[in-house]
Amino acid sequence: MNLSEQILLIKELFAAGGIVMPPLVLCILLLWYGLGYRFWVMKEPKLMGVRDMLKYYQAHGDKPARNIVARAVKQGLELKRRGVKNLRRHLDAAFYDYEREIGKFSVLVRVVILISPLLGLLGTVMGMIETFDSLATMTLFSQSGGIAGGISQALFTTQMGLTVAIPGLLAHSILNRKQNQIVQDLAQVKDLLCHQTDSHYLTKSNS
Template sequence: MSMNMHEYILMSKDLFNAGGYVMLPLIFCALLLWYGLGYRCWALRTPRKKTIHDMLVLYSKQPDQLAKSIVEQAAQRAVSLNAPDRKHLRRILDEAFYDYFKEARKFSVLVKTTVVIAPLLGLLGTVMGMIETFDSLGSMSLFTQSGGIAGGISQALITTQMGLSVAIPGLFLHGFLHKKQQKIERELTQLKELMCTQAATGQTTG
């Protein structure tokens, strides 16, 4: 088992060396991307499917019930802020819901930026590898200290592969999470409008 791990470490080291200087920022981008995606998967989770009305009824009857999603937290907060003599409820909810909208969008820009940067870094590595290849062809050097023709081609292919390997899964997951974000934002807006409508008409949740 330790031998296999040792071989894996050596293989990773060889791959890193073959990719050149671009591999370090690519790995950094991969870490940032998966940290942002992991956080967004956790923050945008929807444990149970409840309607907006069901959430309001639940938290009006059980205000201490654990809220497991952003919309449930917002519903719990909205019920606690809604009082018969509460004036300017819309402004109060706008201020209270700002944090929930912010939480739903957190790390979205980071993920989107990383998805764009990763293939560009891979392209940079490709260019650097091709320069090394043409330099070696010009001097007719199959092998040099920096790798020669084989090293240049290897660097070009490895960095291209690494850039795409980071960007493609991130692109699909970002699209999926962005749809969940938009759905949560719509539900937050619906929740706010429902509370304001009930307050204006004097209705109570239940």
């Protein structure tokens, strides 16, 4: 398919969806940009538990951190090594950037998922209005499409709205579960660093 054919196909899609197609396309771009960013931030898997991670990075502080929790562990161990006062407050401040990073674009994605079916419904209503107008005037074909064009627009925009929302909802749910797990891991790192001595959590890790 050459460029001219692709442009023609895009024009046909916009014509089939009517006035709601530009905002639907914008929703698609925003949705997958937000999901792509969130996936990229949280893509690295956690290969060991928090306790094992604390033990590992205390013994191998020069090893690179491969995910958000590992970076937080290294930063927390450095703060504890320096013997800062009010360690919990410093950890909260240091980990806030991680929590904000993994939550970035979450609200945008949720809003797009909610708006997309409504835009599809709006297109459906507009298509049905055109259909009934054509029936009232007995116009099978008109500049705007007539009865066939109205029904086509009604079905196409509904399909587009659901096509945006359903995959987005599934991906958003998966990423939210991963975000919640990371938040729990960060909270566990804080608790272990603040309430247990090094020898205590190392002993628990070996047991």
